[in-house]
Amino acid sequence: MSERADVSGAPPQPPPPELEKPGGEGGGRRGRSTRRQSDARAGIALISPTLVIVVVMVVLPILWTFSMAFQRIRLLNLSTAGIFGDYTLDNFSGILNSEGFWTSLRTTLIYSVLGTAFAIGLGLAAALALRQAFRGRTFVRAAMLLPYVAPVVAATFAWTTMLNPQFGIVNYWGQRLLGWDEPIAFLSQANSDVSILGLQFSVPTALLSVIAFEAWRSFPFAFLFLTARLQAAPVVLEEAARVDGATPTQRFRYVLLPQLLPTIAVLSVLRFIWTFNSFDDIYLLTGGGAGTEVVSVRVFNALTARGDIGAAAAQALVLALILAILVSIYLRRFATQEERA
Amino acid sequence: MTTGLEQDRESATRARPTARAPSDSGWTRDAVENRVFGVLRWLIIAFLLVITLFPFYYTVLLSIRSLDGVLRDPGAIWVPPSEWVFDSYERVLASSGSGGQGFLTFMRNSAVVALGTVALTLLVGLPGAYAISRLEFFGRRQVSGLFLAVYLFPSILLAVPLFVFFTRIGLRGSLIGLLIVYVSQIVAVSIYMLRNYFDTIPVSLEEAAAIDGCGRLGIMWRISLPLAKPAIMANALFVFMIAWNEFLFALLFLVERRDRWTVSLGLSQLAGSIEIPTTVLMAGSVIVTLPIIIIFFASERLLTEGLTAGAEKG
Numbered sequence: 001m002s003e004r005a006d007v008s009g010a011p012p013q014p015p016p017p018e019l020e021k022p023g024g025e026g027g028g029r030r031g032r033s034t035r036r037q038s039d040a041r042a043g044i045a046l047i048s049p050t051l052v053i054v055v056v057m058v059v060l061p062i063l064w065t066f067s068m069a070f071q072r073i074r075l076l077n078l079s080t081a082g083i084f085g086d087y088t089l090d091n092f093s094g095i096l097n098s099e100g101f102w103t104s105l106r107t108t109l110i111y112s113v114l115g116t117a118f119a120i121g122l123g124l125a126a127a128l129a130l131r132q133a134f135r136g137r138t139f140v141r142a143a144m145l146l147p148y149v150a151p152v153v154a155a156t157f158a159w160t161t162m163l164n165p166q167f168g169i170v171n172y173w174g175q176r177l178l179g180w181d182e183p184i185a186f187l188s189q190a191n192s193d194v195s196i197l198g199l200q201f202s203v204p205t206a207l208l209s210v211i212a213f214e215a216w217r218s219f220p221f222a223f224l225f226l227t228a229r230l231q232a233a234p235v236v237l238e239e240a241a242r243v244d245g246a247t248p249t250q251r252f253r254y255v256l257l258p259q260l261l262p263t264i265a266v267l268s269v270l271r272f273i274w275t276f277n278s279f280d281d282i283y284l285l286t287g288g289g290a291g292t293e294v295v296s297v298r299v300f301n302a303l304t305a306r307g308d309i310g311a312a313a314a315q316a317l318v319l320a321l322i323l324a325i326l327v328s329i330y331l332r333r334f335a336t337q338e339e340r341a
Numbered sequence: 342m343t344t345g346l347e348q349d350r351e352s353a354t355r356a357r358p359t360a361r362a363p364s365d366s367g368w369t370r371d372a373v374e375n376r377v378f379g380v381l382r383w384l385i386i387a388f389l390l391v392i393t394l395f396p397f398y399y400t401v402l403l404s405i406r407s408l409d410g411v412l413r414d415p416g417a418i419w420v421p422p423s424e425w426v427f428d429s430y431e432r433v434l435a436s437s438g439s440g441g442q443g444f445l446t447f448m449r450n451s452a453v454v455a456l457g458t459v460a461l462t463l464l465v466g467l468p469g470a471y472a473i474s475r476l477e478f479f480g481r482r483q484v485s486g487l488f489l490a491v492y493l494f495p496s497i498l499l500a501v502p503l504f505v506f507f508t509r510i511g512l513r514g515s516l517i518g519l520l521i522v523y524v525s526q527i528v529a530v531s532i533y534m535l536r537n538y539f540d541t542i543p544v545s546l547e548e549a550a551a552i553d554g555c556g557r558l559g560i561m562w563r564i565s566l567p568l569a570k571p572a573i574m575a576n577a578l579f580v581f582m583i584a585w586n587e588f589l590f591a592l593l594f595l596v597e598r599r600d601r602w603t604v605s606l607g608l609s610q611l612a613g614s615i616e617i618p619t620t621v622l623m624a625g626s627v628i629v630t631l632p633i634i635i636i637f638f639a640s641e642r643l644l645t646e647g648l649t650a651g652a653e654k655g
Contacts, residue, residue, distance in 0.1 A: 036477070042557045043478030046468035050528050051484060053465060057525030058491050061502035068502065075508070129385040140386060142638065143393050149637050150397070151586040153605040154626040157612055158396040161403065161619060169399060172416035216392060247371045248378050277495035280588045284609060296497040309505055316498040323495070
């Protein structure tokens, strides 16, 4: 995670400072070691409340998930189920054999890859467009962050209302200005046929809508990081390239982009992880209908609607496992590329 | 960085002939690109402003229009002040007993949970961050790594065991249970952000205090915490925003208890109902968003730093 520090523009972490010189009491070696010992004791005392909370509320529950994933537990027979029940692989075989799981895994992948790509692309465009100072730039920058800081419930509600087929403003103006024949059910239609230049395409309407929402909501995150990185990029390099006659696209391609790439790589990992697991956006926009059921929504439904805890736990674990594999492949690739460069 | 420089030089030499090519008309590649990007830049800025601001503007607009007006003219992007009505706000705030939606209760719940989360996270996280930044103790690196892992952890995976656990001990439906879950998930990020700040405070200040006879806790209380005040402020706002905006755990824990709903949960639950007019819900939406917008514009710089230092999950 050392890349993270680079991104935030924070200074490299200094080695752990040790307060051992001013050993007023006793002096010499004994004074030092007491100081160090008391520091160690104080450190453990200060960190332990956090550690207790994190272990009890995060680490143990995750371990428990493993146990539940291998048992037949339902919400109804919960009180009789213990940690040491009858272990079985039924939950996993049930998941891996169901078509619904694979479909939703595919949806999750498409959603997170495209959502991440569009969010970073939009963030990059925004960062570049706002690079040069102009009157009101501070305001524009603040406005860029709105989608990211606003409550997700309010943001999704604004979108569902705007995209509503009956009285939504997008369909209203789409029919009048863009010549749509009929209102488009952006969030409840799985597929629609679009003809461009006489060719017929089938377009996954609802999935594209939620991807657009994801890009809209998380581009400010990429924008922030890329802006911070751009501010750290030395202007001299670009000036030199300009003097040598490099055009704006060439300056971007050969001077700026190589400097931004590490940041973009880190952003891709972070956004991919979060989008892959995200639940709120899709649940609130479509409820997982119309071909947008991602795995996290399936986990939620198994848990609350069917009360099938074993299946929910197993699906969540499979999701986490796939994510871990994808991220480690990416990180390995990225690391080797760095070495070669 | 060296590779960037080399590529740079390379590209510049390659580019020279194009740009230096004699041209009377001024239509060199450089001039064309400069002109195109000069225009494109403003188009992009305008586009970004529209997409970021319009959904929120639309929310406010619908909240102050009458339902009849919206149905008669759904495409209006402006209504004169004479047609503004504020009935929606009255209806959404009034308690459900008196025919409203009870958003005042939801706001109280949200405020209790969010402020409680801020207080508890800082109470637990500040000493922890100080310890990780300054004190050499057994297992420090491992603890630090654990917190980072928690930060990247999928919350849907945690949702399953926590849901089961809280159902079993009967804390589902209580705000305290929700608060504890929030603290446990946020404290790791919070420590990460605060530690970065503590690392930038010079050790010499603390050494000076130690020479003057200050103990370790005295140093932390009198020197480090006052110096870290801006970071603590930013952190508090950041935690407040996460807790106020949170949806998944509120849904899992509180959905059956209407009197305990947070604003986010309340809005999402009522949005599905057909009986409640959209204009009223839009007023609710404004009410959910307003505290965040106020905090955000009051402290934009602090928050921007906070967001880049340790960004939100989700």
